[in-house]
Amino acid sequence: MKQPLIEFKNVSKSFGANHVLRGASFRVFPGEVTTLIGKSGSGKSVMLRLIIGLLAPDSGEILFDGRPLAGMNKQERKAFKRKFSYMFQGSALFDSMTVFENIALPLMERTTLPKAEIQRRVRDKMRQLDLHQIEDKNPAVLSGGMKKRVALARALVTDPEIVLFDEPTTGLDPIRKNAVHSLISDYQKRYRFTSVVVSHEIPDVFYISQHIAMIDQGRILFEGSPEEIQNVSDANIQSFIRGMESRRDELTGLSHRRQGERRFSQEIARLKRHNSAFSLVLLVFENLPEINAKMGHEAGQTVLKEFAIGLQKHLRVTDTCSRYGMDKILMLLPDTTREQAHMVCSKLTHEFRRTEIAPSRSLESLCFVVRAGFAEAMQDNRIEDVLERAETAPDTIFEFRIC
Amino acid sequence: MNSVAELKRPVARLGAAAIGIVQELGAYTLFTLKGLWHIFTFPLQIAKILNQVYFIGMKSVLVICLTGAFTGMVLGFQGYYSLVKFGSEGFLGAAVALSLVRELGPVLTAIMVVGRAGSAMAAEIGIMRISEQIDALETMDIDPLRFLVSPKIAASLISFPLLTAIFDVVGIFGGYLTGSILLGINPHIYYARVESGVLLEDVTGGFIKSVVFGLVVVTICCYQGYYTHKRADGFGAKGVSLATTSAVVKSCVLVLVVDYVLTSFLM
Secondary structure (H helix, E strand, O other): OOOEEEEEEEEEEOOOOEEEHHHEEEOOOOOOOEEEEEEEOOHHHHHHHHOOOOOOOOEEEEEOOOOEHHOOHHHHHHHHHOOOEEEOOOOOOOOOOHHHHHHHHHHHHHHHHHHHHHHHHHHHHHHOOOOOOOOOOOOOOOOOHHHHHHHHHHHHHOOHHHHHHHHHHOOHHHHHHHHHHHHHHHHHHHOOEEEEEEOOOOHHHHOOOOEEEEOOOEEEEEEOHHHHHHOOOOOOHHOOOOOOOOOOOOOOOOOOOHHHHHHHHHHHHHHHHHOOOOEEEEEEOOOHHHHHHHHOOOOOOOOHHHHHHHHOOOOOOOOOOOOOOOOOEEEEOOOOOHHHHHHHHHHHHHHHHOOOOHHHHHHHHOOOEEEEEEEEEEOOOOHHHHHHHHHHHHEEEEEEEEE | HHHHHHHOOOOOOOOHHHHHHHHHHHHHHHHHHHHHHHHOOOOOOOHHHHHHHHHHHHHHHHHHHHHHHHHHHHHHHHHHHHHHHHHHHHHHHHHHHHHHHHHHHHHHHHHHHHHHHHHHHHHHHHHHOOOOOHHHHHHOOOOOHHHHHHHHHHHHHHHHHHHHHHHHHHHHHHHHHHHHHHHOHHHHHHHHHHHOOHHHHHHHHHHHHHHHHHHHHHHHHHHOOOOOOOOHOOOOOHHHHHHHHHHHHHHHHHHHHHHHHHHHHHH
């Protein structure tokens, strides 16, 4: 069993007569993205503040690496704090400083790095977050979305071990929202940091999280993987998730993963009853991280969006397409055999080689690489089995580049 | 049971109020001591201190000159009419200079700086508190007291005596304008009396007062802003406005109280 990095044991916290947490217990595992979901005002932000020590619990214990926070001395607490970064819900930028000074502040105050190095790191983060030509601007003149990205840059500039994100995407448009998600996910993979995200973006946030905790009425109602929470039978949890979920994926306009899975079950039932063959095509964007790193996350998300729009033009009325992950699209083709699926893939390859996706023109020498794998479903197959075949069988894989 | 509780209530309130005052005084003392201590912790925040000297000191020079000039002019008038009754108008220079150097210079400078810079400090720190900027500093492991308050304390300890000196000099010149130019006292006698009347103890006393006032004003104003969120009578913008008001009122009153205490010791 994995050892949790942060653990809440029966933590309670009240503000006067307002009992925000009533014995909450949950765990954050190292190297994972843990997402806290729950209704507004249910105490998610309070939990983040308790972790970093801005608030102290009334009762219960918070452990960090197995050691209680309350028992740390000043030096240990200092060392503990230096491992963290916190991105505030309201950004909390210093309004009397410029954007550059804001992002550079933790490096200026906490390190002895030379000025040139600080400048390089700040500019690097600004570039990755598409923050151009605003170095000398005051945060007050920036839009809400830009402020969020500046706050994000400030949180990541110190290369922290643990990052706490308090609603990092609230108020952003779909492209930026997805760009922030893909950024958190990319960074997490690259630097292996642990993060706790408070978010309302369901189901988008499931794509980037390994661990989900749902809080309700001061207690943790559920803790587990994104798949587990979506399949749990508890009516409260289901109604919360359904209530938060939008009908379509905001970025691509495709249906969500869960709708794709539901459609798969329906097709399996049809297959059993009428013996009507159907196939799956899984499209994986091979070099999205590379595009993100070289062109910025917004460019990566825009390419994805344009591709999804282009893809829908080639579908039959009966086909469905759903977003299956940050970089995966699932196509479900009813009444289609393996051979016909092969033809669909080869046609798509042919079509997409000729088309041009608007932002891909600015990708310079970089091509957008898509891998398409197909498989026919059999009776009693689970979706995971079919997808595994589609992803692994060597004779079923097409790869095309959009340059 | 209820009547016992009723009886207890005023006593409990009195007790709570007393405990509240002691806690507040304790918190204020700690705030001041920590603020003072962090002026000297490395790395020294020279640039920030200079910035604050510019804001608290340099930007107050005009206001201090104006108030100093008019205070000196009024003292010239009033002093002349009082002294002339005893035929000793020649002592006007000493009267004006002593009142300014020992008393009015430090007190009025402190009160003017409260109005100009103290209220601004309370509002600035208050807004930083309610917009989570102070929390953000804490999460970055930057001590907010060291970052925000210490440079202001250092800057006022530097600025207050200098501003007071300017106030005194301009005030003495103001007294000369009314006493000599308008009312005809011999300028040589005026300045000779200024020189002979003012002793080094007077200047030292005025200097000590201005340093203490500087500390009192800046710590009270910063303290009010820093703990805006703990006010029971208002949150958010209202909390900041109340914090600013109480910063100004408390520091003005305390300047006068401390002035009395210091004068009684320095006399």
